[in-house]
Amino acid sequence: MNPIQFPAFLKPGDRVGVLAPASIVKYEDVVPGIRLFTEQWGLEVIEGETLKTSFNQFSATDDDRLADMQQMLDDPSIKAIIAARGGYGCSRIVDRLNFEKFLQYPKWIVGFSDLTAFLAKTFKTGYASIHAPMAKTITNVGAETAAESLRQMLFGEMPAYEVPAHPLNRSGHATAQVVGGNLCLLAHMIGSETETETDGKILFIEDINEYLYNHDRMMIQLKRSGKLDKLAGLVVGQFTDMKDNNSPTFGKDSYEIIAEHVTEFGYPVCYGFPVGHVSDNRAMGIGMEAELIVTEHAVQLRFLPNSNAKSEEI
Amino acid sequence: MNPIQFPAFLKPGDRVGVLAPASIVKYEDVVPGIRLFTEQWGLEVIEGETLKTSFNQFSATDDDRLADMQQMLDDPSIKAIIAARGGYGCSRIVDRLNFEKFLQYPKWIVGFSDLTAFLAKTFKTGYASIHAPMAKTITNVGAETAAESLRQMLFGEMPAYEVPAHPLNRSGHATAQVVGGNLCLLAHMIGSETETETDGKILFIEDINEYLYNHDRMMIQLKRSGKLDKLAGLVVGQFTDMKDNNSPTFGKDSYEIIAEHVTEFGYPVCYGFPVGHVSDNRAMGIGMEAELIVTEHAVQLRFLPNSNAKSEEI
Numbered sequence: 138m139n140p141i142q143f144p145a146f147l148k149p150g151d152r153v154g155v156l157a158p159a160s161i162v163k164y165e166d167v168v169p170g171i172r173l174f175t176e177q178w179g180l181e182v183i184e185g186e187t188l189k190t191s192f193n194q195f196s197a198t199d200d201d202r203l204a205d206m207q208q209m210l211d212d213p214s215i216k217a218i219i220a221a222r223g224g225y226g227c228s229r230i231v232d233r234l235n236f237e238k239f240l241q242y243p244k245w246i247v248g249f250s251d252l253t254a255f256l257a258k259t260f261k262t263g264y265a266s267i268h269a270p271m272a273k274t275i276t277n278v279g280a281e282t283a284a285e286s287l288r289q290m291l292f293g294e295m296p297a298y299e300v301p302a303h304p305l306n307r308s309g310h311a312t313a314q315v316v317g318g319n320l321c322l323l324a325h326m327i328g329s330e331t332e333t334e335t336d337g338k339i340l341f342i343e344d345i346n347e348y349l350y351n352h353d354r355m356m357i358q359l360k361r362s363g364k365l366d367k368l369a370g371l372v373v374g375q376f377t378d379m380k381d382n383n384s385p386t387f388g389k390d391s392y393e394i395i396a397e398h399v400t401e402f403g404y405p406v407c408y409g410f411p412v413g414h415v416s417d418n419r420a421m422g423i424g425m426e427a428e429l430i431v432t433e434h435a436v437q438l439r440f441l442p443n444s445n446a447k448s449e450e451i
Numbered sequence: 452m453n454p455i456q457f458p459a460f461l462k463p464g465d466r467v468g469v470l471a472p473a474s475i476v477k478y479e480d481v482v483p484g485i486r487l488f489t490e491q492w493g494l495e496v497i498e499g500e501t502l503k504t505s506f507n508q509f510s511a512t513d514d515d516r517l518a519d520m521q522q523m524l525d526d527p528s529i530k531a532i533i534a535a536r537g538g539y540g541c542s543r544i545v546d547r548l549n550f551e552k553f554l555q556y557p558k559w560i561v562g563f564s565d566l567t568a569f570l571a572k573t574f575k576t577g578y579a580s581i582h583a584p585m586a587k588t589i590t591n592v593g594a595e596t597a598a599e600s601l602r603q604m605l606f607g608e609m610p611a612y613e614v615p616a617h618p619l620n621r622s623g624h625a626t627a628q629v630v631g632g633n634l635c636l637l638a639h640m641i642g643s644e645t646e647t648e649t650d651g652k653i654l655f656i657e658d659i660n661e662y663l664y665n666h667d668r669m670m671i672q673l674k675r676s677g678k679l680d681k682l683a684g685l686v687v688g689q690f691t692d693m694k695d696n697n698s699p700t701f702g703k704d705s706y707e708i709i710a711e712h713v714t715e716f717g718y719p720v721c722y723g724f725p726v727g728h729v730s731d732n733r734a735m736g737i738g739m740e741a742e743l744i745v746t747e748h749a750v751q752l753r754f755l756p757n758s759n760a761k762s763e764e765i
Contacts, residue, residue, distance in 0.1 A: 161699060193702030194664065225664045228671050325668055328641035328676030350508065350539045354639055357542050362642030385475060388507030 141314065141424040143265050143443045144243035145216065146293030149179030153217040154209035155272050156185025157196035159251045160224020162273060164189050167221045170272030174219070178288055185209065188221055195226050203230045206255075210234065213242040217291060222273040223250030228322070231255060231331060236262045245291055247271070249418065250345075253318030256423045257331040260316065265443070267291070268318050268341075268412070269420035279416030286420040290440070297439035298419055300410060305396045306436065309405025312428045313369035315421060315440075317341035324355040327362050336367040339429050341421055342395075343374030343413030349387035349394065352379060356398045365399055370429045371406040372438065375413030405431040410438070455628065455738040457579050457757045458557035459530065460607030463493030467531040468523035469586050470499025471510035473565045474538020476587060478503050481535045484586030488533070492602055499523065502535055509540050517544045520569075524548065527556040531605060536587040537564030542636070545569060545645060550576045559605055561585070563732065564659075567632030570737045571645040574630065579757070581605070582632050582655075582726070583734035593730030600734040604754070611753035612733055614724060619710045620750065623719025626742045627683035629735060629754075631655035638669040641676050650681040653743050655735055656709075657688030657727030663701035663708065666693060670712045679713060684743045685720040686752065689727030719745040724752070 147153070155171055167188060174180045185205040187196040196202060209218045231254045239262065246252075246259050246266040259266040269287040270280055286296045316333050317323065320342045326332050333340075344352065359365050376391035389397065392408045399406055407429075411417040422440050430437040461467070469485055481502060488494045499519040501510040510516060523532045545568045553576065560566075560573050560580040573580040583601040584594055600610045630647050631637065634656045640646050647654075658666065673679050690705035703711065706722045713720055721743075725731040736754050744751040 191699065194696055194699045225668065228668065228675070232675065325638075325672050326675075328646070328672065328678075330675070332642070354539065354542065358639050358642065361542070361546065361640075361644070364642075382508055385505065385508045 140263065141265050141443070142243065142263055144245050147180065147216055147245070147291045150181065151216040152181045152183055152214050153219055154183045154185060154212070154215045155188065155219050155221055156205050156209060157187040157221040158202050158206050158230070158255070159196065159226035160194055160222060161191040161196045162188060162221045167272040169276040173276055173284065183209070183215060194224070199230050202226060203233050206230070207235060210236065211238040215244055217245035217247060220248030220252050220271045222271050223248060223252050225251055227251045227254035228325060231258050234258060247287065250319050250414065251322065253322035254326065254331060256318055257326060257333055260424045261331055265422055265424040267420050268423055270418050274416070274418070277416040280418070283411070283416065283418045283420065290420045290422060295440040295442055296420060297437065298411070300436045302432070302434055302436065303408040305392055305406070305408045306431050307406040308431050308433060309370065309403070310430050311339055311369040311405055312426065313337055313339045315339045315341065315425055315427045316423060317372070317421070318343070318423070320344040320352070320355050321347065324358045327358060333364070335364045337369055339370040339372060339427060340364070340368050341372035341374055341410065341412060343376065345377040345414040346380065348380045348382070349389065349391065352376065352391055353387070353394050356394060360398050365402065368402070368404045370404050370431070371399060372410045372412070372429065373406065373408045374410045375415045377414045405429060407431045407436040410436065454577065455579050455757070456557065456577055458559050461494065461530055461559070461605045464495065465530040466495045466497055466528050467533055468497045468499060468526070468529045469502065469533050469535055470519050470523060471501040471535040472516050472520050472544070472569065473510065473540035474508055474536060475505040475510045476502060476535045481586040483590040487590055487598065497523070497529060508538070513544050516540060517547050520544070521549060524550065525552040529558055531559035531561060534562030534566050534585045536585050537562060537566050539565055541565045541568035542639060545572050548572060561601065564633050564728065565636065567636035568640065568645060570632055571640060571647055574738045575645055579736055579738040581734050582737055584732050588730070588732070591730045594732070597725070597730065597732045597734065604734045604736060609754040609756055610734060611751065612725070614750045616746070616748055616750065617722040619706055619722045620745050621720040622745050622747060623684065624744050625653055625683035625719055626740065627651055627653045629653045629655065629739055629741045630737060631686070631735070632657070632737070634658040634666070634669050635661065638672045641672060647678070649678045651683055653684040653686060653741060654678070654682050655686035655688055655724065655726055657690065659691040659728040660694065662694045662696070663703065663705065666690065666705055667701070667708050670708060674712050679716065682716070682718045684718050684745070685713060686724045686726070686743065687720065687722045688724045689729045691728045719743060721745045721750040724750065
């Protein structure tokens with residue numbers, strides 16, 4: 138396992154930053170999330186300027202989105218940065234993020250979808266981050282369990298999930314580092330500095346609104362670049378609002394597509410995991426170690442405390 | 452320049468194979484193309500079984516499409532393989548193509564769009580191939596010049612193109628190997644065996660029917676993986692039927708997107724080149740050397756005879 142550090146867990150009264158590093162967001166859409174963080178979790182929220190600006194489909198120009206994120210990365214008083222929403226834009230600026238001060242004052246970075254790029258960058262710096270609901274989605278109807286899972290992870294209570302079996306599951310047991318995120322972003326980052334190393338790891342994937350043939354193509358890119366060969370396990374999240382040609386159709390749904398591409402491997406695989414573009418989008422620690430148990434009856438994923446924690450304290 | 456070999460050029464009476472290695476094709480749609488090859492170019496056409504079969508959105512199962520292509524690759528009497536159409540499916544089987552007999556009996560492989568995968572594979576084996584109209588599109592209205600350019604290239608007359616200047620062009624001069632094809636496929640192949648090496652080369656790109664943000668993202672993948680850094684030149688073809696969000700829009704069109712991503716480099720760039728999902732889709736030799744001259748007034752691209760030709764004859 139790559140050595141990984143955890144930023145300090147949150148405690149009530151801590152400051153967190155909320156910003157929109159990718160697509161434009163309506164400020165009123167993040168107000169309930171901010172209220173959750175302040176009133177229920179007891180945090181102080183610092184609002185990024187990108188919550189109230191826009192530039193075409195982005196929340197701001199590249200330079201301004203970068204500046205907003207960089208300021209929060211550099212601010213020692215901010216203990217976590219929670220994105221407002223994804224969309225598109227993170228990979229336009231991810232290579233310009235400077236993690237020098239972050240390494241002095243590490244903090245949690247939280248988001249999913251397009252934010253997969255920032256999570257991957259944080260992993261490359263040697264720090265865990267959190268794939269989880271964002272300010273805009275965390276108060277959705279049905280997001281209560283997911284919101285609580287993020288709260289637990291941020292406050293240092295490692296969450297454990299148990300979900301029902303799916304007919305396509307492949308039984309098995311793995312304890313390994315968790316990596317993953319949005320499939321489109323994982324395929325998109327191949328060849329770049331933030332390409333995800335998957336050997337020996339539990340990989341999770343999710344996506345939304347893609348044509349099935351394109352889903353297939355992204356799986357093939359992962360496979361042809363060796364990303365599926367040596368997994369410890371595969372956790373398949375939600376593939377939401379996938380599209381098909383009218384006629385002729387692709388002939389397989391998302392889970393059948395994935396199952397085809399991992400047929401030849403022996404690691405445990407589970408489908409229908411509550412992660413993705415859905416309300417029940419449970420917090421997943423990127424870089425954290427977890428135990429995955431897939432049986433005929435159920436799936437358990439249990440995040441483990443950081444085994445590096447002691448060396449961190451020295 | 453990588454050493455590259457040319458298959459033998461065609462002569463009247465030669466056999467060529469026509470098949471559908473990716474999406475389903477209607478047989479009647481390829482009849483006019485086959486007639487062009489036989490009646491006007493004097494070739495004998497061997498029809499692949501995939502011209503008349505189907506499997507969901509594919510022309511046949513992976514195994515059957517592979518078998519059809521492999522049979523033509525292996526047949527010493529077939530001097531060129533011309534795809535009927537692209538669509539989707541080549542990257543599902545490209546790694547299983549066996550080029551052993553091809554190396555004994557090299558032949559031209561012709562196609563574009565999804566066929567970019569096969570052209571890239573052929574390049575990796577050390578042989579030139581041709582990005583050009585396919586059987587289904589070569590008799591389209593307005594395809595006469597493009598059809599003639601393919602005929603020239605197949606019969607050993609290296610074509611030269613002169614096209615009008617475009618306001619975004621960057622002047623310059625380069626003589627280098629040509630690589631490229633469909634942008635989506637070029638991004639998709641990054642990390643795989645058929646990833647395109649672009650250093651010191653003239654890269655051409657084209658695409659169809661993508662959202663502008665996705666076009667941007669594909670350019671970013673090329674850039675982040677170093678594919679745009681050290682080009683000898685960039686030839687930007689047609690970006691057809693590109694889509695935008697209703698509101699807010701992306702804020703740039705395809706050519707402005709590309710221009711942004713190559714601003715910092717000094718090599719010549721030209722836009723609006725007649726290559727892509729349009730009738731006037733001129734033959735481009737993959738792996739062939741060409742001279743590119745971009746001035747304020749016009750663009751010239753001239754394919755050169757193979758400088759390895761003599762060593763081939765030894």
